[in-house]
Every structure is written in structure tokens, then in C-alpha cells.
Amino acid sequence: MATRSFKQALSLRWRRIWLPRWRRRSLFVVGGIFVGLAAVAMTFMADAAQSAFFQAQKTWPYLPLLVTPTGFAALAWVTSRYFDGAQGSGIPQVIAARQLTDMGAKQKLVSPKLAVAKMFLLTAGLLCGASAGREGPTVQIGASVMFFLGRFAPHRQPGLLLAGAAAGVAAAFNAPLAGIVFGIEEMSRSFELRTSGLVLGTVIVAGLTSLAVLGDYTYFGRSNETLALGAHWFSIPVVGVVCGLAGGGFSRVVIAFAFGLPGKAGRVIKRHPVLFAATCGIIVAICGIMTGGAAFGTSAEQAKAILAGEEVTGLFGPLKLIATMVTTMSGVPGGIFSPSLSVGAGLATLLQGLLGIPIGPLAIMCMAAYLAAVLQAPITAFVIVTEMTGNHALIFPVMICAVIASFVSKAICKEGIYHALAHQLLLKSHSERNMT
CATH class of the missing domain: 1.10.3080.10 (Clc chloride channel)
Structure with missing residues (x-):
């Protein structure tokens, strides 16, 4: 009888405590994989867009005088009309979303719709010569992925957004330490002990996913330069x-x-x-x-x-x-x-x-x-x-x-x-x- 009661208590503890806990932690792993894959996709899309633009500009040197302003005008109209919230870098949107409590307001800044739109709008911008990078948008995409997964753990939303943003930087630059520091210094401006382990895990998974596809590399190559004392x-x-x-x-x-x-x-x-x-x-x-x-x-x-x-x-x-x-x-x-x-x-x-x-x-x-x-x-x-x-x-x-x-x-x-x-x-x- 005592053995049965012990088993029932153990089963109850598993269902009420350990199962929800591991379910929440698995969200960060799954999210890290998707953020890493999104960063890889952004890399290929951005590189292809820039290559196409430079090839055209090399053939017709003054083509940007027509293509760039026309493209900027079209992107500004499309973004404000259909994808408001996708403007600019995307990092301010994530910082603001972390401070909002209303889920509807958050969704205007981070969502699957904006994540997909951001990928294609950035690619279109580079295709018409915009002086822009893919790392900030990857942060918004990472946060949007984690926001979507957050419906399975609503009370962890701030931590999920932070993890997505940090993973976005890590995967985009192949710089895991930078992702962690960015999350602490720029996104949260504090060290949150309660979420630090989960953020670290997401960064690792996202970084490994990118590493598995793109291989190990340094963004600007390796340098051994030193500055002589004196x-x-x-x-x-x-x-x-x-x-x-x-x-x-x-x-x-x-x-x-x-x-x-x-x-x-x-x-x-x-x-x-x-x-x-x-x-x-x-x-x-x-x-x-x-x-x-x-x-x-x-x-x-x-x-x-x-x-x-x-x-x-x-x-x-x-x-x-x-x-x-x-x-x-x-x-x-x-x-x-x-x-x-x-x-x-x-x-x-x-x-x-x-x-x-x-x-x-x-x-x-x-x-x-x-x-x-x-x-x-x-x-x-x-x-x-x-x-x-x-x-x-x-x-x-x-x-x-x-x-x-x-x-x-x-x-x-x-x-x-x-x-x-x-x-x-x-x-x-x-x-x-x-x-x-």
C-alpha cells in the first residue's frame, strides 16, 4: 500500500512539476534550432541579393540612380502598408516588446508574420543597394520565433524574447559570446540569473545549428595583428x-x-x-x-x-x-x-x-x-x-x-x-x- 502511494506521489510530482519544467526547457532547444536555421537562410538570401546587385551595377554603373530610390520607395510603402513593425533594424522592436505586457501590442512588434516578411524585405533592400546588414533583422526574427513558441509557456515570454535575440546575434555572426553579452548588456541591461541558463542553452543550440550548415568561420577572417607598446x-x-x-x-x-x-x-x-x-x-x-x-x-x-x-x-x-x-x-x-x-x-x-x-x-x-x-x-x-x-x-x-x-x-x-x-x-x- 505504501509502495503504491509512493508511486502515485512520484507520478503526480512528475506530471505537475518535472514534465512542465522539461517542456518549457525544450522550447528553448527547439527555438534555438529554428533561429539557427533562420540565420543560415538569411545568410544565403542576403549574399545572393548583394551578388545580383553588384553584378548589375558592374555592368551598368549608374543603374542605382534608378533602382535604389525606386526600390526604397516601394519597400517603404509595402512595409508601412502591410508589415508595420518590420521597419529598420528590428532590435528596437524586440527591446520594446520585452517591456510591453499586452500580448496584442507585443504581436505588432514580434510575430511569425513579421519574421517571414523581414527576411524577404531585407533581401529586397539589398537587391536594390541598401546600406544594411542582416544581423539586426536576425535578432527580430529570433525573438519572433521564440514569441510564437511562447504560447506554450506564456509566463516565460520575457526570457524567451531575450533568448531569441541573443541566439540571433550568435548565429548571425558565428559569435556565441557576443550573443550572450548582447543579451545582457543591450537587450536586458541586467544579468537575470533565473533565465541565464536557458538563454545560454538557446545560444548554444542556435550557434551549433549555424555551425553545422556553414562551418566554422570568423566573419572578417582571422587577424594576429598587435599594437606595439609605446x-x-x-x-x-x-x-x-x-x-x-x-x-x-x-x-x-x-x-x-x-x-x-x-x-x-x-x-x-x-x-x-x-x-x-x-x-x-x-x-x-x-x-x-x-x-x-x-x-x-x-x-x-x-x-x-x-x-x-x-x-x-x-x-x-x-x-x-x-x-x-x-x-x-x-x-x-x-x-x-x-x-x-x-x-x-x-x-x-x-x-x-x-x-x-x-x-x-x-x-x-x-x-x-x-x-x-x-x-x-x-x-x-x-x-x-x-x-x-x-x-x-x-x-x-x-x-x-x-x-x-x-x-x-x-x-x-x-x-x-x-x-x-x-x-x-x-x-x-x-x-x-x-x-x-
């Missing part, structure tokens, strides 16, 4: 200040346009968003043509060339910054991670003549510093750059550059770009709820 270290504050000013200025301009310019200019842009997107497309086309096509797309190949010591046009850095800025302002779906790293590498070519140090270590420092200034997340920036270049010899110079740049950026722009844009989305959501 006079070369005096370049570190210069890099931090210059990149901090550039990244802070970028964020401030984008945020100003997102919240709406004052006066007549702001009213015109608000009334004619499609025309504004076409204007942005013209600017991107001009920047691309002036750089021989280098400013289109992610410009990852140009960044790799700079790291390898190859020469690029001196105007690449500033023009890539402008192209990325106006692409972001236009509302065309696309991320700023990869383009920002390319801008940093481009700025290094301008600073080399002044500082007189090898381009390899200088480019790595500038990449981390500029990204840190844009995001105002120095830990995420130097971890990402370190993993993407495979260079650990420069870890201390890169860390110092990132911290200085983030500090300088805050003097120009009070809040990092993702959190400022997330704040705007929250204001919009609250306004819509009050109207209803």
Missing part, C-alpha cells in the same frame, strides 16, 4: 574620440528623424514618407557610385580588404556612414551592425596617415570604437569585434577604445540608438492604446 598606444584616445564623435553624431541624427524634425521639414516628411524614402535612396545611390559600389550593401568585403592592408578610396568611411544613416532613416528593413563595422574600418583609412600605425590593428580598434559609440554598449562592441576577427592580442586596446568612444558618444547623444528608438515605439503603442 608610442602607438597614444593613438588609442584619438581613435576613441574620433569614432565616438562619428558614432554619436550618427545616432543623434537617426533618432532626431525618427522622432520627427520640428517645423515644416518634419511635417513634409511625415506626410510623404514614400517620397522621403525615395530621396534617401537617391543619396545612397550617389554614395555608392562615388565609392565605386563599395558603400552598397554590408560592405563586409571592403572591411576585410582594409584589414588585409588593401587600399580603398579615402572617402569610403564617411560616405558609408552617410549611406547607412539615410538607409536607416528611410525605414527600409535592414540592420546597422555590419555597416557600422565597415564604417569603422573606413575611418581607420583616414586616421592612418595621422597616427602612423599599421592599418590592421587600427581598423580593428576603429571598428569596435565606432560600434560602441553607435550602440553605447562597449562590452558588446569589443566582444563582437574580437570574435569576428579572431584577434585576442588587441583585446586591451580594443576595450579602451570602445569605452572612450561610448563615453564621448553619450556627450552627443544621451541614449543609445536602439533604446531611444524602442522608447519611441513604446510611446506609439501607449498612444494607440489610449485612442482605443
Whole structure:
């Protein structure tokens, strides 16, 4: 009798406690697999789109003057009309969704519909020359996958969204540490002990899924460059200040346009968003043509060339910054991670003549510093750059550059770009709820 009672108690405990617990944990594993597969699909789609555009642009050098503004206008109209919430990077949407409690409001920012739309809209953007990356969109797609799975564990929604976002970065960059740090520093801005294990598990599964398909690689190749102790270290504050000013200025301009310019200019842009997107497309086309096509797309190949010591046009850095800025302002779906790293590498070519140090270590420092200034997340920036270049010899110079740049950026722009844009989305959501 006692044995039967013990078995019944054990069975009851299994059904009420252990089974639901393992069911919830399995969601993170399944979600990690789907996020990894989505990141792989995005990689193939984005690379194919960029290749097609560059091939066409090589044959007809001035074709972007027609294709890019037309494509921007069409994408702005389609996105706002049918896929509102898919604009831009997608990371602000995930940050805002984590803070919302209403499930209907969350679904306007992260959902399977937006995930699928984001993949095709980003591909279309790269096909017409947008200066955008796939990493931010992969974060929104990852969060959308986990949001969908969250219907099986509604009370774990914030943790699921965080896990999806972190897994998206890890799978997109083949940088698991960067994914974890991004989740802590940028997405949650705190260390959540209760969900840390599940986030780590999702990142591992997503990373392994991507690794199984694409193989082991570093985004910008491997670098063993070092910075000699002594006079070369005096370049570190210069890099931090210059990149901090550039990244802070970028964020401030984008945020100003997102919240709406004052006066007549702001009213015109608000009334004619499609025309504004076409204007942005013209600017991107001009920047691309002036750089021989280098400013289109992610410009990852140009960044790799700079790291390898190859020469690029001196105007690449500033023009890539402008192209990325106006692409972001236009509302065309696309991320700023990869383009920002390319801008940093481009700025290094301008600073080399002044500082007189090898381009390899200088480019790595500038990449981390500029990204840190844009995001105002120095830990995420130097971890990402370190993993993407495979260079650990420069870890201390890169860390110092990132911290200085983030500090300088805050003097120009009070809040990092993702959190400022997330704040705007929250204001919009609250306004819509009050109207209803």
C-alpha cells in the first residue's frame, strides 16, 4: 500500500512539476534550432541579393540612380502598408516588446508574420543597394520565433524574447559570446540569473545549428595583428574620440528623424514618407557610385580588404556612414551592425596617415570604437569585434577604445540608438492604446 502511494506521489510530482519544467526547457532547444536555421537562410538570401546587385551595377554603373530610390520607395510603402513593425533594424522592436505586457501590442512588434516578411524585405533592400546588414533583422526574427513558441509557456515570454535575440546575434555572426553579452548588456541591461541558463542553452543550440550548415568561420577572417607598446598606444584616445564623435553624431541624427524634425521639414516628411524614402535612396545611390559600389550593401568585403592592408578610396568611411544613416532613416528593413563595422574600418583609412600605425590593428580598434559609440554598449562592441576577427592580442586596446568612444558618444547623444528608438515605439503603442 505504501509502495503504491509512493508511486502515485512520484507520478503526480512528475506530471505537475518535472514534465512542465522539461517542456518549457525544450522550447528553448527547439527555438534555438529554428533561429539557427533562420540565420543560415538569411545568410544565403542576403549574399545572393548583394551578388545580383553588384553584378548589375558592374555592368551598368549608374543603374542605382534608378533602382535604389525606386526600390526604397516601394519597400517603404509595402512595409508601412502591410508589415508595420518590420521597419529598420528590428532590435528596437524586440527591446520594446520585452517591456510591453499586452500580448496584442507585443504581436505588432514580434510575430511569425513579421519574421517571414523581414527576411524577404531585407533581401529586397539589398537587391536594390541598401546600406544594411542582416544581423539586426536576425535578432527580430529570433525573438519572433521564440514569441510564437511562447504560447506554450506564456509566463516565460520575457526570457524567451531575450533568448531569441541573443541566439540571433550568435548565429548571425558565428559569435556565441557576443550573443550572450548582447543579451545582457543591450537587450536586458541586467544579468537575470533565473533565465541565464536557458538563454545560454538557446545560444548554444542556435550557434551549433549555424555551425553545422556553414562551418566554422570568423566573419572578417582571422587577424594576429598587435599594437606595439609605446608610442602607438597614444593613438588609442584619438581613435576613441574620433569614432565616438562619428558614432554619436550618427545616432543623434537617426533618432532626431525618427522622432520627427520640428517645423515644416518634419511635417513634409511625415506626410510623404514614400517620397522621403525615395530621396534617401537617391543619396545612397550617389554614395555608392562615388565609392565605386563599395558603400552598397554590408560592405563586409571592403572591411576585410582594409584589414588585409588593401587600399580603398579615402572617402569610403564617411560616405558609408552617410549611406547607412539615410538607409536607416528611410525605414527600409535592414540592420546597422555590419555597416557600422565597415564604417569603422573606413575611418581607420583616414586616421592612418595621422597616427602612423599599421592599418590592421587600427581598423580593428576603429571598428569596435565606432560600434560602441553607435550602440553605447562597449562590452558588446569589443566582444563582437574580437570574435569576428579572431584577434585576442588587441583585446586591451580594443576595450579602451570602445569605452572612450561610448563615453564621448553619450556627450552627443544621451541614449543609445536602439533604446531611444524602442522608447519611441513604446510611446506609439501607449498612444494607440489610449485612442482605443
